[in-house]
Amino acid sequence: MSDESLHGFPPDYAHARADFLTAAREAGARLRSFVLPGHRGPDGGELAVDTAYLGPSAPEKLLVAVSGTHGIEGFCGSACQTRVLLGEGVARSAAGPVTGVLLVHGLNPYGFAYLRRVNEDNIDVNRNFVDHAAPPHSEAYEAVHAALVPADDGAFVPGELVARLLALRGGLGAERLQEAVTRGQYRHPDGLFYGGTAPTWSRRVFETVVAEQIAGAAHVGYIDLHTGLGERGVGEPIFRGGLDADARARAHRWYGDALTASEEGTSSSTPIVGNTATAVAAGVGTATRLTAITLEFGTQPGPEVLVGLCADAWLHRHRAPADAVRSELKGLIREAFCPADADWRGRVLDRAREVFGQALAGLADGK
Structure with missing residues (x-):
């Protein structure tokens, strides 16, 4: 691993990918x-989704952990x-005769x-898993779009935003503002939170992973890793479903009273549409017990x-990607989704x- 990664989080995508692949090879994982x-990346390097799997060829039980659904x-x-x-x-010790661990x-x-x-x-990949022939419409977003993306689109002035x-x-x-902005x-x-008009490349890749590396397990524990909502440094497990009637109760048995649910109004996240757990549920079907968060x-x-998101959207409407990524404005979105302080990062790893x-x-x- 890079020195910076040993003492903190990876400094950029290239280091993150290199560290992940190195650690996976050292653990004996099967890579894809x-x-x-x-x-290509800002450094000219390859961009890819990588999977690492540890465990039997046909696991009965499978833990799946996904990173980078929301890029940054x-x-x-x-x-x-x-x-x-x-x-x-952890992954190597968890993998056994009937249990596998898959990292996306x-x-x-x-x-x-x-x-x-x-x-x-x-496109927001975590709003892309919908039927694009009849996508859900958010009337609430229509009321906020002009404030987030003004028609005159002049200079970005944080105070005005x-x-x-x-x-x-x-x-x-x-709460209504949050749902209007973030639902999709x-x-x-x-x-913001645009779900697209067709399946993205990332969605197609993920559906392939579900079909070829997840479906078939009798029980799947699914964790999609995200940042940006809730109390600083707190890792909130948000229930994302499962097709069997016991899924919600089972998730509570696993994660205790910390478990929340957007639809019940207990979460920092208001209800959303088109997330990755939708693809897992559809891909594994009713024969698999899915416990997704x-x-x-x-x-x-x-x-x-939200200011960080608006600044980033403005930046990429006005500059080429290679220039935008070097802008000082990127500091806003980076702090919004990956704060630099060591305490936050330590709490994240402990909670994970x-x-x-x-x-x-x-x-x-x-059970």
Whole structure:
């Protein structure tokens, strides 16, 4: 591993990928790579989704951990996968005669490399898993789009954006504003949380991974690693489903009272559509018990995170990717999704260690 990665999180996508692959090889994992066509990283390097698998060829039980669904959030997710599951040998010790561990690294490698939450087409991969022949419509987003992406699109002035956001929050309330912005929208390609008009490359890759590396297991524990919502440094397990009637209760047995659910109003996340757990549920079917969560690490207050997202969207409307990634404005989105302070990073790794242990214990228990 790079020196910086040993003492913190990876400094960029290239280091994150190199560290992950090195740790996976040292653990004896079976590797598979899907290279993003037509794009290279800021350093000219390859962009790819990599999977590492430890365990039997046909596992009865399977822990799946995904990083980088939201690009820049991959700094945190990659560190959890590389330092906890691989670096500490958790994945290798967990794999056994009936149990496998599958790590999906950098599901949105373009966003990871260019410090974006979205992909190469401004699409939110975690809102892309919908039926694009009849995508859900968010009327609420129509009311906020102009404030987030003003028509005149002049210089980015954080104070003006904050004033617009405060006005929206005053009219809608904080929770309704969050849901309007984040639920997912399918009509504004230049907007935030845009789900696209067709399956993205990342979605197609992930559906291949589900079909070829996840489906067939009798019980899947699924963890999609994210940052940006909730109390700073706290890792919140958010229930994302399972097709059997016991899925919600089973997730509570695994993760305890910390488990939340967007649809129940107990989560820092309001309800969303088109997330990766949708693809897992569809791909494994009713024959598999699925216990799926998002593990969400809080970073900054919601308004600051939203300013970072708006700054990044503005930046990529006005500059080429290679120039945008070097802009000082990138500091806003980086702090919003991967704070630099050592305390936050230490708390993240400690919490990830705990949650991975809970998932593995739940799979072993079989209930």
